Amino acid sequence: MTGTAVLFPTCVVDGVRPQVGVATVRLLRARGFRVELARSTTCCGQPAWNAGQVDAAARVARTTLAGLEEAGGDVVVVPAGSCATMIRRFWPELFRLAGEPGAAERAEALGQRVRELSELLAGLPAGLPAAGAAPGQADRGPGQAASAGPVVYHRSCHMLRELGIAEAPEQVLDGAGVERVANPTAGTCCGFGGLFAVKLPEASVAMADHVLDGCVASGAATVVGCDASCLLQLEGRARRRRLPLAFRHLAEVLAPE
Amino acid sequence: MSGPQPIDTEPSLRRRTALASSDARLRANLVRASGTLGSRKAAAFGALDDPEGLRHQARAIRHRVLARLPEVLEALADRVEAAGGRVHWASTAADAADAVVAVARSHGARLAVKSKSMASEEIGLNAALEHAGVEVVETDLGEWIVQVAEETPSHIIVPAIHRDRAQIARTLSTVAGRPLADDPQELAAFARDQLRRRFLEADIGISGVNFGVADTGTLVLVSNEGNGRMVTSMPPVHVALMGMERVVQTWAELEVMLALLPRAATGQAITSYVSLITGPAGRLEEGPEELHLVILDNGRSDILGSEFAEALACIRCGACLNACPVYRQVGGHAYGWVYPGPIGAVLTPLLQSSKSAQQLPQASSLCAACWEACPVGIPLQDLLLGLRRRSAAGAGAGARLAWEAWSRLWSRPATYQASLRAASVADRAAGSPASLPGHLDRWSAGRDLPTAEGPTFRQLWDQGRI
Amino acid sequence: MTADPDRQRFLGRLRAALAGGLHADPLRPVEPIGEGDPPPVSYAPVPGDTGARLLAAAGAAGAEAAAVTQAELPELVGRLCRQEKVATAVLSADPECDLIAPVLERAGVAVLARPAGRSEAAGADLGVTGALTAIASTGSVVVSSTVPGARWASLLPRVHLAVVRPERLVAQPAGLLRHLHRWAPGGLPSNLVCITGPSRSADIELELTLGVHGPRAVWVALLG
Numbered sequence: 001m002t003g004t005a006v007l008f009p010t011c012v013v014d015g016v017r018p019q020v021g022v023a024t025v026r027l028l029r030a031r032g033f034r035v036e037l038a039r040s041t042t043c044c045g046q047p048a049w050n051a052g053q054v055d056a057a058a059r060v061a062r063t064t065l066a067g068l069e070e071a072g073g074d075v076v077v078v079p080a081g082s083c084a085t086m087i088r089r090f091w092p093e094l095f096r097l098a099g100e101p102g103a104a105e106r107a108e109a110l111g112q113r114v115r116e117l118s119e120l121l122a123g124l125p126a127g128l129p130a131a132g133a134a135p136g137q138a139d140r141g142p143g144q145a146a147s148a149g150p151v152v153y154h155r156s157c158h159m160l161r162e163l164g165i166a167e168a169p170e171q172v173l174d175g176a177g178v179e180r181v182a183n184p185t186a187g188t189c190c191g192f193g194g195l196f197a198v199k200l201p202e203a204s205v206a207m208a209d210h211v212l213d214g215c216v217a218s219g220a221a222t223v224v225g226c227d228a229s230c231l232l233q234l235e236g237r238a239r240r241r242r243l244p245l246a247f248r249h250l251a252e253v254l255a256p257e
Numbered sequence: 258m259s260g261p262q263p264i265d266t267e268p269s270l271r272r273r274t275a276l277a278s279s280d281a282r283l284r285a286n287l288v289r290a291s292g293t294l295g296s297r298k299a300a301a302f303g304a305l306d307d308p309e310g311l312r313h314q315a316r317a318i319r320h321r322v323l324a325r326l327p328e329v330l331e332a333l334a335d336r337v338e339a340a341g342g343r344v345h346w347a348s349t350a351a352d353a354a355d356a357v358v359a360v361a362r363s364h365g366a367r368l369a370v371k372s373k374s375m376a377s378e379e380i381g382l383n384a385a386l387e388h389a390g391v392e393v394v395e396t397d398l399g400e401w402i403v404q405v406a407e408e409t410p411s412h413i414i415v416p417a418i419h420r421d422r423a424q425i426a427r428t429l430s431t432v433a434g435r436p437l438a439d440d441p442q443e444l445a446a447f448a449r450d451q452l453r454r455r456f457l458e459a460d461i462g463i464s465g466v467n468f469g470v471a472d473t474g475t476l477v478l479v480s481n482e483g484n485g486r487m488v489t490s491m492p493p494v495h496v497a498l499m500g501m502e503r504v505v506q507t508w509a510e511l512e513v514m515l516a517l518l519p520r521a522a523t524g525q526a527i528t529s530y531v532s533l534i535t536g537p538a539g540r541l542e543e544g545p546e547e548l549h550l551v552i553l554d555n556g557r558s559d560i561l562g563s564e565f566a567e568a569l570a571c572i573r574c575g576a577c578l579n580a581c582p583v584y585r586q587v588g589g590h591a592y593g594w595v596y597p598g599p600i601g602a603v604l605t606p607l608l609q610s611s612k613s614a615q616q617l618p619q620a621s622s623l624c625a626a627c628w629e630a631c632p633v634g635i636p637l638q639d640l641l642l643g644l645r646r647r648s649a650a651g652a653g654a655g656a657r658l659a660w661e662a663w664s665r666l667w668s669r670p671a672t673y674q675a676s677l678r679a680a681s682v683a684d685r686a687a688g689s690p691a692s693l694p695g696h697l698d699r700w701s702a703g704r705d706l707p708t709a710e711g712p713t714f715r716q717l718w719d720q721g722r723i
Numbered sequence: 724m725t726a727d728p729d730r731q732r733f734l735g736r737l738r739a740a741l742a743g744g745l746h747a748d749p750l751r752p753v754e755p756i757g758e759g760d761p762p763p764v765s766y767a768p769v770p771g772d773t774g775a776r777l778l779a780a781a782g783a784a785g786a787e788a789a790a791v792t793q794a795e796l797p798e799l800v801g802r803l804c805r806q807e808k809v810a811t812a813v814l815s816a817d818p819e820c821d822l823i824a825p826v827l828e829r830a831g832v833a834v835l836a837r838p839a840g841r842s843e844a845a846g847a848d849l850g851v852t853g854a855l856t857a858i859a860s861t862g863s864v865v866v867s868s869t870v871p872g873a874r875w876a877s878l879l880p881r882v883h884l885a886v887v888r889p890e891r892l893v894a895q896p897a898g899l900l901r902h903l904h905r906w907a908p909g910g911l912p913s914n915l916v917c918i919t920g921p922s923r924s925a926d927i928e929l930e931l932t933l934g935v936h937g938p939r940a941v942w943v944a945l946l947g
Binding site: 286289290293294303304305306307311313314316317318320321323324326327330331334340344345346347348352396397398399402415416417418421422425441442444445446448449452453456457473475481482483484486487489490491501507508509510511512513515516523526527528529530531532533534535536537538539541542543544545548552554558559561562563564565566567634636639 | 727729730732733734736737738739740741742743744745746748750751753754755756760761763764765766767780784841845860861863868869871872874875878896897900901903910911912913914915916917918919920921922923924925926927928929930932933934935936937938
């Protein structure tokens with residue numbers, strides 16, 4: 001028994017891609033976690049933070065901070081790289097800027113047990129949950145959600161550069177026996193960037209095209225990522241261009257049926 | 258017409274980036290160049306024993322210098338003067354341009370040759386000199402190409418990076434008066450012939466400064482083409498224009514910077530020429546009789562005292578441009594001013610007060626590739642976010658109230674959950690900044706909207722279906 | 724010196740800006756280095772003695788580099804003049820050029836000036852200098868403005884030949900940059916230039932072209 005995992009669904013998963021949340025729960029249960037849903041959380045506040053709106057971001061983040069504290073658990077699992085980054089890396093600074101040093105300290109304490117999903121999976125030894133880049137055991141469950149043809153993994157920027165999660169997701173996929181090809185544009189931003197996608201849409205679409213061209217060139221049939229926002233951006237553009245690519249969250253690829 | 262080069266205020270950042278990203282040839286040129294420069298940099302850093310450690314050291318060195326900048330500049334100036342040079346302290350762009358024009362006038366100069374200096378573009382030096390009757394010839398190959406094309410440079414290191422060989426050949430053919438082949442070797446040979454004569458005739462040579470070394474009053478110039486050497490050797494007067502932050506105290510600190518700058522900029526272990534200039538030519542030496550150092554503030558002191566001080570650590574290598582996924586798609590001109598790319602998006606709003614300048618921090622997805630690439634570890638993504646906060650705080654109440662309304666809705670679980678349960682993505686995003694008028698249209702101009710039907714995750718959970 | 728009002732005003736503004744200390748990014752603390760100099764830059768090890776490394780690095784930077792004895796100089800110079808089509812030359816006042824002048828004359832090359840003046844150098848095919856020092860890791864030669872003619876001879880002609888004494892070699896740039904008192908004991912000259920290979924540009928499509936404004940060809944002779 002690996003303990004209790006509190007799931008923070010994130011607004012994109014909750015409202016737009018609930019199947020990612022479902023897959024995450026199944027995956028965690030298959031790894032021996034008891035899964036609870038944080039009841040009183042809302043959003044991590046990132047949209048306002050990225051817009052430089054400290055007060056609005058803090059107001060939202062405050063609710064989620066309290067909700068996650070209340071939910072307890074051994075680990076807080078976040079199936080979205082940018083939200084995990086917001087909570088663990090930026091919340092303390094957000095609360096300090098908002099003039100709430102107490103909340104900043106609480107955020108630092110909470111951050112100790114917050115994990116992005118692939119980070120958690122990669123770091124799991126048999127036993128207690130742990131973070132880290134060491135490859136974990138295979139997450140193959142019976143009848144995992146299959147993708148036809150090889151996958152290519154897209155590295156989302158925030159978790160890559162702010163949380164330092166680089167090879168872990170790829171190691172987890174490889175360890176599960178998923179056929180994977182190298183990504184020629186690994187580490188290149190998809191162009192979502194939150195409101196950037198609608199503030200400078202032409203540049204955003206050009207950036208998506210660059211990444212998508214790399215995915216197509218890799219020979220993959222499916223693009224896999226750990227951040228639904230990136231996947232929505234890439235999928236939205238791919239659909240418009242009628243590219244032969246499917247888009248799946250890591251949890252969807254690995255979760256048992 | 259004197260005065261600093263104005264920012265391109267029309268059209269807006271949105272229009273400039275839209276225009277640029279629709280130029281397939283530009284994007285192809287940039288993607289190819291970024292890829293090449295990125296791999297050359299990586300290969301060059303491979304020769305270092307501990308690149309990450311060196312980067313941390315370089316960051317600390319720059320911080321130490323900036324924290325003591327007045328003392329370092331005083332030491333530099335004293336040593337330059339002791340070596341026989343003259344120092345001009347230019348608080349504003351106009352002061353700097355005036356100082357150079359005054360030197361030119363005092364020598365009756367008619368022709369100036371220039372090697373690469375971004376600071377000179379910042380202050381509009383060429384226009385000021387031309388207004389004073391001095392012909393100015395850019396001698397850096399890329400700068401000369403854009404000068405002939407009547408453009409501005411689009412990259413810190415490779416000014417004509419946005420043009421391919423065919424475009425450059427066409428441009429230089431107008432100088433030749435005959436069609437030139439689009440072969441880089443031939444084009445460079447043509448440039449050599451054209452510019453050699455100007456070096457020999459020039460009255461005054463104007464250069465930038467890569468680093469000033471305070472311990473000895475030495476100005477360090479790195480270059481590959483040889484025009485930096487020509488400009489600082491041939492004419493009887495050498496004027497060096499230096500941003501006040503481009504200094505180190507000791508030669509040991511310089512060694513660290515010189516190990517990083519060429520590797521980060523062009524993937525070289527060292528440039529073809531590293532010139533160490535200490536004062537004008539002595540009695541038994543040959544070279545310029547006069548050396549002038551113009552130290553430029555032009556808003557840098559405000560940056561130094563602000564939360565954005567670390568932007569002054571920049572050594573102008575251009576690595577952030579090559580790493581930036583936005584720059585790669587829109588190029589340097591989209592940034593509208595002298596400094597493009599991530600460092601430009603930080604410096605321009607700090608050095609320029611116009612509304613157009615304040616838009617530049619929006620030209621980023623905050624992916625932090627710039628920070629990763631920066632040899633002195635400047636957290637440009639933090640600075641961009643800080644600039645957005647500054648903008649938000651200084652802006653009118655409209656945006657703040659919209660965000661506040663959103664945050665009230667989304668800080669209560671009940672109202673947050675209700676908004677997510679709406680029937681469509683458009684409605685689910687309602688009340689959020691994502692649904693501000695026009696935003697969904699901007700998404701769907703180039704991308705299909707995600708479908709969002711059925712229960713939210715929370716509904717599924719509450720219904721016991723997970 | 725201190726009376727300049729522009730200077731006082733300029734520095735006063737900086738001191739005021741720094742009154743509260745330099746801002747530190749709370750998210751990314753700077754690792755402190757304390758006082759004192761950073762250690763010399765450390766490079767991945769490269770095999771061979773300094774002479775071999777100099778020749779290899781110079782070659783990699785696009786120079787022709789060879790170790791020669793005095794007896795072998797005429798052959799090298801002859802090869803250079805044939806390969807680079809040299810008809811005229813200028814020399815610096817470096818003592819190493821004493822050995823080169825007669826070789827050039829025997830090869831039928833007209834020595835226009837020694838020490839090289841500006842206009843002679845501009846009209847010559849070849850410029851010959853010694854080297855204050857040479858850096859093995861980068862393949863560089865260092866030329867000083869205190870040697871008459873060296874500045875022009877190493878800059879203006881199409882071809883530059885640098886004759887290097889092995890005892891002047893240093894392994895890394897630190898050997899020059901951290902030891903200037905050794906190389907310029909009386910104080911720094913107005914111009915020290917570290918030359919690595921021919922002049923070059925990659926301004927056109929990032930494609931390498933040689934010989935833009937400085938010499939198109941550089942030869943390094945390590946004279947043992």
